[in-house]
Amino acid sequence: MSLTGEVLDTVAELRETVAKLHGELTRNQLVIWTAGNVSARVPGRDLLVIKPSGVSYDNLSADTMVVTDLHGELVEGDLAPSSDTAAHAYVYRHMPEIGGVVHTHSTYATAWAARGEPIPCVLTMIADEFGGEIPVGPFALIGDDSIGRGIVETLRSSRSPAVLMRNHGPFTVGRTARDAVKAAVMVEDVARTVHKAFELGTPEPLPPEDVDRLYARYQNVYGQH
Secondary structure, three states: OOOOHHHHHHHHHHHHHHHHHHHHHHHOOOOOOOOOEEEEEOOOOOEEEEOEOOOOHHHOOHHHOEEEEOOOOEEEOOOOEOOOHHHHHHHHHHOOOOOEEEEOOOHHHHHHHHHOOOEOOOOHHHHHHHOOOEOEEOOOOEOEOHHHHHHHHHHOOOOOOEEEEOOOEEEEEEOOHHHHHHHHHHHHHHHHHHHHHHHHOOOOOOOHHHHHHHHHHHHHOOOOO
16 A cells, blocks of 8 residues: 555654654653554544554654554554554554554553552542543453453443553553543553552542542543633
C-alpha cells in the first residue's frame, strides 16, 4: 500500500505528534531505555502510527515513526514496528472510538500490575479521570494480539481509560494519542499516591454516587469548552 494525497499529509502530521508525545513519556519518567510506546489511529483509515522497536528515545523523530495496518503489518517506514503493535492494532479494530494507545512500565502502576491488584478509587482524581477503580487485565504474552484482547475485554466493562495488565504494566487509551498519554501520566501519579496512602493506613473508597458525580463533572464541565 502506498500513501498518497490527503492521507499522506495526515500521516505526516501524526508522525510529528506521536514523536513529540514519546518525549512526554521520558519527561514524566514513565519509561526507561527503549521500553514503552505511543500510537495514534489514522482517522478514516485502517492505519496506525507507532514508534519502531528497540530504538532509543533520543533517536526518535517524525521520520523514524512507522505506519502499519490494523493487523500490525508494516505499510510505511524503514524500521520494524514496536513489539506491542499487535496489541495496539487489536484495540483499534475493536474499539472504534479510540484514537490513541499508550504503554509504559511506569514504576508504581507496574507494581500494582505485578500484585494483580486494582487501584481502588480513594481519590477524587481517580474518580475524575478513571470513573472508578483502575482495573487489572489478564496476563498475556507479547507477540500476538493476546494483550490487545485482554485490554479490550477489561475496558469494555469499565469507564477507566487505563488497565493494569497483570505482571506487565499499564496500557492507556484515549480519544486522541494525547489523551492516552495524559491517562498514562495520571495513572502513575495516583498509583504512587495510593501506595503511599496504604503505607499510612487503609484508605476508604469513595461512595459510588460521589464517584459518578465527580466523573460526570470532570468529563463534561471541567476545563475550557
